[in-house]
Amino acid sequence: MNFGIRLASTSDAASIVSIYAPYCAESSHVSFEMVAPKVDEMRERIARIIDNYPWLVGEINGEMAGYVYAGPHRERAAYCWAVEAAVYVAANHHRHGIGKALYRALFSILREQGYFKAFAGVSLPNPASIGLHESVGFRPAGVFRGAGYKCGRWIDVGWWELELQSERLDPQVPRSFSTIRDGSAVAEILARASSAFSAETKRP
Numbered sequence: 001m002n003f004g005i006r007l008a009s010t011s012d013a014a015s016i017v018s019i020y021a022p023y024c025a026e027s028s029h030v031s032f033e034m035v036a037p038k039v040d041e042m043r044e045r046i047a048r049i050i051d052n053y054p055w056l057v058g059e060i061n062g063e064m065a066g067y068v069y070a071g072p073h074r075e076r077a078a079y080c081w082a083v084e085a086a087v088y089v090a091a092n093h094h095r096h097g098i099g100k101a102l103y104r105a106l107f108s109i110l111r112e113q114g115y116f117k118a119f120a121g122v123s124l125p126n127p128a129s130i131g132l133h134e135s136v137g138f139r140p141a142g143v144f145r146g147a148g149y150k151c152g153r154w155i156d157v158g159w160w161e162l163e164l165q166s167e168r169l170d171p172q173v174p175r176s177f178s179t180i181r182d183g184s185a186v187a188e189i190l191a192r193a194s195s196a197f198s199a200e201t202k203r204p
Contacts, residue, residue, distance in 0.1 A: 001060055004194045005105050008055040013043040015064040019090045029123050029155050032148045052176045054109045058098050065093040068102035070110060073119055081171055082117040083110060097200060103136045105193035111164050112185050114174035118162040123155050138162045
């Protein structure tokens with residue numbers, strides 16, 4: 001199995017939609033979107049994200065198996081050291097450790113940018129997603145009761161938090177992703193994460 005993590009681009013929109021669309025279906029409460037975005041809309045979403053935040057994809061034998069990205073947590077200036085993160089894995093690649101590998105690469109890049117906190121929302125119940133998030137270091141932070149209505153019921157959203165690095169006074173404003181995207185640090189992070197995943201999957 002040949003696995004690699006790379007940076008996403010707008011040309012990945014169709015593959016990303018194919019992974020994301022099942023989570024938007026009427027029978028799924030994982031995403032609160034009622035209708036999956038079209039490819040053009042996903043292309044615009046990617047373009048809005050990748051100048052400032054990382055968006056990564058994981059591929060197995062050249063096929064996209066999952067993706068992960070970060071975005072702003074809130075608009076107010078004092079929130080600028082925090083991000084919200086999300087990961088999605090193709091149904092035929094669940095439980096293979098791809099989500100963990102993608103998240104670990106994302107966290108390393110976010111630390112390189114200068115972020116301190118990451119938050120993730122999980123619509124409940126979703127024991128698989130909770131297990132994934134807690135396995136990479138997220139801790140429960142709270143629950144928004146009945147935050148959304150889908151699948152014929154009101155759905156709670158649990159929030160998880162992760163400390164990317166220790167708090168310190170007078171932190172520098174995080175760097176936009178565009179300033180480090182083509183640098184050696186990002187390339188090394190992606191290579192290490194890809195190699196670590198491949199090594200883990202080869203263990204007996």
